[in-house]
Amino acid sequence: MKLSGEDMFSYLAILVIVISLASIGMQFTGNVTHDAVVNVTVSESAAINFTVALVNFASGSVTDGAAGATLETGVDSATADGSWSGTQDALTLQNIGNVNVTLGFMASDVAADYLGGTSPTFKYKVTNGASDAGACVSNGASDWTEFTTSNAVACSPLQYEDSADEIDVDIQIYIPSDSNTGEQTATITATGTA
Numbered sequence: 001m002k003l004s005g006e007d008m009f010s011y012l013a014i015l016v017i018v019i020s021l022a023s024i025g026m027q028f029t030g031n032v033t034h035d036a037v038v039n040v041t042v043s044e045s046a047a048i049n050f051t052v053a054l055v056n057f058a059s060g061s062v063t064d065g066a067a068g069a070t071l072e073t074g075v076d077s078a079t080a081d082g083s084w085s086g087t088q089d090a091l092t093l094q095n096i097g098n099v100n101v102t103l104g105f106m107a108s109d110v111a112a113d114y115l116g117g118t119s120p121t122f123k124y125k126v127t128n129g130a131s132d133a134g135a136c137v138s139n140g141a142s143d144w145t146e147f148t149t150s151n152a153v154a155c156s157p158l159q160y161e162d163s164a165d166e167i168d169v170d171i172q173i174y175i176p177s178d179s180n181t182g183e184q185t186a187t188i189t190a191t192g193t194a
Contacts, residue, residue: 046194047097048158055171058086062177068117074127074170082175090168092129093158093190100157101192103136105169107147108187115184117176122147122186126154129166135159136167144172151191158192 055073060083062069069082077088095101107114111122123144128135136155145154159165169188 042098044099044194045097046099046101046192047095048093048101048103048190048192049096050091050093050190051166052089052092054087055089055091056087057084057173060084060086062175062179066177068120068174068176068179070172070174072170072172074125074168090127090170091188093167093169094129095135095158095160095165095192097160097192097194099194100137100159101194102153103155103158103167104151104153104191104193105141105147106149106151106189106191108149108189110147110149111173114186115173115175115179117179119174120176120179121172121174123172124154124188125170125172127168127170128164129168132164132166135164147186147188151189 057071057079060069060079063081063083066081069084070078070080071082071084072078073088074090079085093103105124107122109122111120114120114122123146124141125144126136126139126141136158138156139154140152140156141154145152155167158167
């Protein structure tokens with residue numbers, strides 16, 4: 001079989017194209033690629049939760065002859081001049097959202113209404129959780145702070161990262177010997193604002 005000049009030219013042109021493609025690294029695979037995009041928007045969510053939400057000092061009385069009794073939760077929990085032996089653990093609050101929050105506290109009653117008698121007190125103190133160092137960046141309640149019936153900033157901000165999102169809220173009350181009798185209950189409201 002004899003090739004004409006035109007056929008030879010066609011074969012030679014194809015051979016040059018194949019050699020050129022091979023020299024620049026092209027391969028014939030039959031595959032085609034194209035990029036795609038996955039887009040998602042995560043909304044901010046401010047959320048807090050009391051994981052320990054009850055302090056129950058139980059029943060007791062002021063020691064005879066004492067002006068009043070002091071009850072306190074937390075690491076240094078104690079009862080002075082009284083017979084209460086209930087809860088010794090602090091309240092525990094966690095930022096379960098995905099943004100830092102400014103945390104405030106208020107109570108349903110001030111000490112005079114909650115406990116009555118001569119010079120009662122109803123206080124709280126905020127500390128970082130045992131394994132949550134730095135959870136409360138600026139702590140406005142690192143010392144005993146009297147509860148009020150309006151929101152008072154205690155922690156700004158309370159962080160949201162899992163390693164630093166939990167605080168303890170210790171409670172201290174002073175029950176005077178002439179306080180109200182019977183079960184006394186106050187509600188604490190925590191507010192987190194992004």
